[in-house]
Structure formats: C-alpha cells, structure tokens
Amino acid sequence: MPQVKIIAKNFMDMVSSLPAMKLDKLYENAFICEAILRSLQPLAKKYVLQMLYIDTLVAAKLMEEWVLPDWFSKHRVALDRLLQLRIFTETVDRKKEKMYRINSTFQKNLQKLLVHGEVLPREPMPPNTVRLPSLEDLEAYALAQWEFFLLQLISSNQAERSSSISSAMLKVFKRGLLSQRDKEAPKLTESGFQFLLMDTNAQLWYIIREYISNSEERGVDSADLISFLLELSFHVTGEAYNLNTLNDVQRITIKDLADLGLVKLQQGRKESWFIPTKLVTNLSASLTDSSSRKQGFVVVETNFRMYAYSTSKLLCEILQQFASLEYQLPNLIVSAITKDSIYNAFEKGITADQIISFLQQNAHPRVALRIPSVPENVTDQIRLWESDRNRVEITPAHYYDEFPSREVFEAACDCAREWNGLLWEDSKKMRMVVKAEAHMHVREYLRRQK
Amino acid sequence: MVNATKGLFISCDVPMAQFIINMNASLPASQKFIIHILDDTHMFVQPHVAEMIRSGISDFRKQNSYEKPT
Structure with missing residues (x-):
C-alpha cells in the first residue's frame, strides 16, 4: 500500500529540528519566544514560567518532586521537549547530578514580554489614511487567492489570469508535488494528489515548510524567514502595515506570500502597505483548528x-x-x-x-x-x-531448500528473522522463503557456518 | 548443501491462488512459471512474471464485475 509521505507537522516541530546555532539566534526575537511558549504542552509551559525568574541551576531531582509519581511520564515528555527546543539546557555537576537551567536569551525576552507586553516592530497605519477592506472581503480574497494557487497546481494549462505566481514560489512546489518530464506538461505526483485532499491549514503548512526549507537556495537565511513569518502571525488581521518598515528580503517574501493569499498588498498614492489575512495569523496557532473549517x-x-x-x-x-x-x-x-x-x-x-x-x-x-x-x-x-x-501480494524473494540438518535450518530461519526478512517457512520439509533484501545476509551467514 | 533460488513470493487468498495455478496450467510447458506451490495461499514463481500475473488478475476482475447496462 502506498504510504502517505506528506506529514503535516506544525511550525514548532520545524523550529525544534533546527540546529542549535540557529535556535539560539531565533530566541533573540521576542515573538518567537512567545510563539514557542504558546505551543508548549501545559506542563512544559508551567515549567518555563516556574523557571522564569530563576537564574541558577535547578537539580533534576528537585524538579521531579514537582510532580506526583503517577504523572512522571508526562514530566519526562515535557522536559524532553524543553531540552529539544534548547529552552532548558542540561549540565552535570561534580556529583554527577543532572541540573537544568533556562536559556538566558529566552528568559530575558519572556521577562520583557511580561513587563511591557508585546510590541510589534511596526505600528498599524492610521485608519484614515488607508481604505481598508472589510474582514469578509479580506477572507474571501485570501481564499480566492489560495484556491487560484491550488488550481494552478492541478492544471497548469489554465492560462486564465496568466501565471501571477512568482517563479520562486512555483519552483518550491514543483519539487515535491509536480513531476515534469521533458516537453511534457507537468503532472501531479502521488504526493501532490494527497496534498490536494488535505485541509487548508495542513496544505498551507506544507507549502510554508517547503518554502522555508528552500530558502537557503534563494540566499535567504531560514532563521530570518522563520522569525519574520512568526512575527507576521502576531499582526492583526485586517490592519494595514506600511511596506517601508520591511527590509529587502522581507519585501520579497511578502510578495510571495501575497501570491498565496497570506497577505493582501495595496498601493496608495505615495505609500504601499500590506494587510495580513486570516491565513497568516493562523500560522503559529495550532494548525488543526477545526473552528476555521469551511x-x-x-x-x-x-x-x-x-x-x-x-x-x-x-x-x-x-x-x-x-x-x-x-x-x-x-x-x-x-x-x-x-x-x-x-x-x-x-x-x-x-x-x-x-x-x-x-x-x-x-x-x-x-x-x-x-x-x-x-x-x-x-x-x-x-x-x-x-x-x-491488493488481494495478491508479490514480493521479490529467494527460496531455500536442501538444508543438510535441522540445526542449520533453524539457525538460518533465526538469521532471516533477525533481518526481518523471513516470509514463509516449512519446518517439516525444511524450506523457507526470504525477502530479496535479506538474501545477502542469510547467504553470508550460511557461508560462515561451513 | 543449501540451495537458493531467486524468484517472487506470492501471498494471496485461496481463490486467487487457484486462479494463478489455473493460469499457469493453461500455458505451454516452456512458459510455466510456478516453481513451487508452498501451501494453499503461498507460492513461489519465476522472477519476471509479476506484471503478467497482475494484468491477468485485473482482466479477470473486469470480466467478473457487473456493469450497469446503458
């Protein structure tokens, strides 16, 4: 059976898989700290808050006393997650006791957040200078844009409205979802079809993930991109933000995002601005939110x-x-x-x-x-x-018979089982069938026995 | 001396096994592809016949399914 290859994980899983250097850099951004805190499970959240104003090392034993023994597995999961995200770092002291401490950049940013509240790097533009679309219009725009994008994926010969999606974006999707042979129209691959049947949030996440993982090729640092995307997700839907507040890389990114319907670009007489839509603000939230279902x-x-x-x-x-x-x-x-x-x-x-x-x-x-x-x-x-x-299952294999003795037969069976390659055995007549992958191992094994 | 033969291992239900055996029997001796019938639901065949068996089964399935008269 074909396996589902696309796994729509969430943003945080992606963040946690980043190398340590990148992670430390990410935590310099207060928004990421907040988004990460939001994404943690309740117990992990509590630990972070508990450690928020502790500057010294805390012994692992002490932390174990924070939970009842019954919930110890949850405690382990929470701690592992925090370590994985490098929010907590583990050290071993002279007495071989494990100690934990909270990441100091992360800690400082959260403390700041607690005192000052969140401050966006850019203010929304005053409403009298720009004409804002209503929220319904904006949502309709976002969905239409997203749908247009998907339609272009399915039938790329739809020349209507001619390809407005930038080449960088299209390249991203062609990689996994479309396969193109020379001089043939691009066709959707297996995973492409599976992608179409997913719900919007999962699709969006998949696209963003591809976009991020390809960013290095376009000369954009993935950490910068992630922090910008998370920052965007804290913007208010339907407010206008001036494009002047962005740097060059961010401006290019915004254009790509506009193609997907994540933001709407508008131009006034002198300035241009972008308006985040619901799609982008959902990005850092839990992605399997059923309330947003169409x-x-x-x-x-x-x-x-x-x-x-x-x-x-x-x-x-x-x-x-x-x-x-x-x-x-x-x-x-x-x-x-x-x-x-x-x-x-x-x-x-x-x-x-x-x-x-x-x-x-x-x-x-x-x-x-x-x-x-x-x-x-x-x-x-x-x-x-x-x-x-799937009534008939056909596996490439090797058939063994004429074993000299029962011991050799049993040993060969065990060897095949160890390689997870034993398909069938008949101990009476001493015959067995082994998967083609395991054949080499079994052959080697039998040779050594001689 | 242990003897190893390369081929395909087929695992299926009893009717399908009979279908494959029948398919094998209908071929001339030079084209017979079943090497060993292991038991009711398993057999071992020549390595190149996978496509032939699959297409034989799908033809059989087509003949066997009801189509609404138009």
Missing part, C-alpha cells in the same frame, strides 16, 4: 451519485480525481463514483481512506448531521475496491 458542500447518495454545491473550479478538478463528472451546472457539480473512477484514483496513489475522509470532511451541512455522513454502502464499496486491488 462549510461543506458534498452530498453523497447511496446510489453512488455525488452532488457538490460549489462554484469552485478547483473543487471540480479535485472531484474529478476520483469521480466521473456527469453534469456541471453553475452552482452544482453532479458526478458519479464508479469503479473505474476510483481505480483511476488508486493508480494515482490516492488511498480509499483519503477519499472517504475527504468526503466526510466536506459533507454538506444537511448530511453532516447524519451519522454516517457518507452512506455506509459507498464507503464500504470504496474500501472493498481497494482491498480487491
């Missing part, structure tokens, strides 16, 4: 017909990945789930579970209240079709 639109009937009440072209493209289109009306897409259409999807690497969870997540409010929201016979049939495809 309203559903898909009704699946027991006769395998699917009605999607949507005007979106993007949705139409997505549905076509696993259903065959029957009619398209201005606000309604009627399609049928057939064996062929589902098999097409499987061939592209989409799994039954992904299709089903997509249908469930986007269920029309009328049917979403029903349990199950997608008829059981349809979900069962999709799963059956998938398992029907």
Whole structure:
C-alpha cells in the first residue's frame, strides 16, 4: 500500500529540528519566544514560567518532586521537549547530578514580554489614511487567492489570469508535488494528489515548510524567514502595515506570500502597505483548528451519485480525481463514483481512506448531521475496491531448500528473522522463503557456518 | 548443501491462488512459471512474471464485475 509521505507537522516541530546555532539566534526575537511558549504542552509551559525568574541551576531531582509519581511520564515528555527546543539546557555537576537551567536569551525576552507586553516592530497605519477592506472581503480574497494557487497546481494549462505566481514560489512546489518530464506538461505526483485532499491549514503548512526549507537556495537565511513569518502571525488581521518598515528580503517574501493569499498588498498614492489575512495569523496557532473549517458542500447518495454545491473550479478538478463528472451546472457539480473512477484514483496513489475522509470532511451541512455522513454502502464499496486491488501480494524473494540438518535450518530461519526478512517457512520439509533484501545476509551467514 | 533460488513470493487468498495455478496450467510447458506451490495461499514463481500475473488478475476482475447496462 502506498504510504502517505506528506506529514503535516506544525511550525514548532520545524523550529525544534533546527540546529542549535540557529535556535539560539531565533530566541533573540521576542515573538518567537512567545510563539514557542504558546505551543508548549501545559506542563512544559508551567515549567518555563516556574523557571522564569530563576537564574541558577535547578537539580533534576528537585524538579521531579514537582510532580506526583503517577504523572512522571508526562514530566519526562515535557522536559524532553524543553531540552529539544534548547529552552532548558542540561549540565552535570561534580556529583554527577543532572541540573537544568533556562536559556538566558529566552528568559530575558519572556521577562520583557511580561513587563511591557508585546510590541510589534511596526505600528498599524492610521485608519484614515488607508481604505481598508472589510474582514469578509479580506477572507474571501485570501481564499480566492489560495484556491487560484491550488488550481494552478492541478492544471497548469489554465492560462486564465496568466501565471501571477512568482517563479520562486512555483519552483518550491514543483519539487515535491509536480513531476515534469521533458516537453511534457507537468503532472501531479502521488504526493501532490494527497496534498490536494488535505485541509487548508495542513496544505498551507506544507507549502510554508517547503518554502522555508528552500530558502537557503534563494540566499535567504531560514532563521530570518522563520522569525519574520512568526512575527507576521502576531499582526492583526485586517490592519494595514506600511511596506517601508520591511527590509529587502522581507519585501520579497511578502510578495510571495501575497501570491498565496497570506497577505493582501495595496498601493496608495505615495505609500504601499500590506494587510495580513486570516491565513497568516493562523500560522503559529495550532494548525488543526477545526473552528476555521469551511462549510461543506458534498452530498453523497447511496446510489453512488455525488452532488457538490460549489462554484469552485478547483473543487471540480479535485472531484474529478476520483469521480466521473456527469453534469456541471453553475452552482452544482453532479458526478458519479464508479469503479473505474476510483481505480483511476488508486493508480494515482490516492488511498480509499483519503477519499472517504475527504468526503466526510466536506459533507454538506444537511448530511453532516447524519451519522454516517457518507452512506455506509459507498464507503464500504470504496474500501472493498481497494482491498480487491491488493488481494495478491508479490514480493521479490529467494527460496531455500536442501538444508543438510535441522540445526542449520533453524539457525538460518533465526538469521532471516533477525533481518526481518523471513516470509514463509516449512519446518517439516525444511524450506523457507526470504525477502530479496535479506538474501545477502542469510547467504553470508550460511557461508560462515561451513 | 543449501540451495537458493531467486524468484517472487506470492501471498494471496485461496481463490486467487487457484486462479494463478489455473493460469499457469493453461500455458505451454516452456512458459510455466510456478516453481513451487508452498501451501494453499503461498507460492513461489519465476522472477519476471509479476506484471503478467497482475494484468491477468485485473482482466479477470473486469470480466467478473457487473456493469450497469446503458
């Protein structure tokens, strides 16, 4: 079975995987400190606050006394997380006792935050100088922009509105999601399709992650980029911020983000400014926030017909990945789930579970209240079709027989098991089948036995 | 002396195994691909036949599924 390769982790996991040098640099930014504090589990949060005004080392034993023995595992998890993020550093004293201390830059920044509150590096522009869009307009703009971007991913021949997305951004996505052979139109890869079925926040996160990890190639320091993105997420949705307050690198980044609908750029007579949308302010928050979920639109009937009440072209493209289109009306897409259409999807690497969870997540409010929201016979049939495809499992392997003695046979079996390569054995007739990967090891082993 | 043969290990349900055995039997002797039938649900075959078996099964599945008359 194809495995899901895209893991939509969150921002903090990315931060914690940075090298120590970068992390220390990141903590010079007060926003990052705050965002990180917010992202911690309750117990870890408490530890940070407890240590906030302690300048000396604290013995590990002492900290263990802060929790009841029953919750010791949680204590360990919290501490590991803090160490991983380098918020706490571990030292061992002369008596071989473990001691912890809080990262001093981090500590200072949080103390400042506690006393002064958060201060953005730039003030919103006074409302009388700029004409601000309403919040609804802004959200509609963000979603439209995001959808346009996705549509461009699916069918890059959509020349409409001509490619306004900058090459840097497109390059980022082509890497993982599109595969391009010479002189052929770029095609979505397996992970590309899986990407389309994820919810908006997970998609956004995936894109940002790619964007950050590619930043070094574009000559932008990833730590700078992360701190800028986190900073942006603290800006107020719908307020205007002057572009003059940004440095060159940030200005380029803002342009890329505007293509994705994370910010809206506007130009006045003299100055230009950007307005953060909901997409960017959600970035540092927990990304699996269900409150930001869009309203559903898909009704699946027991006769395998699917009605999607949507005007979106993007949705139409997505549905076509696993259903065959029957009619398209201005606000309604009627399609049928057939064996062929589902098999097409499987061939592209989409799994039954992904299709089903997509249908469930986007269920029309009328049917979403029903349990199950997608008829059981349809979900069962999709799963059956998938398992029907996987009825026969073929593995490259080697077949062994004619073992001279039972001891040799048993030993060879154990050896294959150790390499996790034993597929089948028959101890009566002393035969066994070993995976091709483990063959070399078993052969070596048998040779040494002689 | 231990003897090792290279090939493909097939694991499936009983009907599918019978289907593959039947497929093997219908071929002329020079093209037979099953090396060993290990038990009801496992067999060991020549290394190059994976594609052939897969396409044979999918043809069989197509014949076997109901299509709504139009």
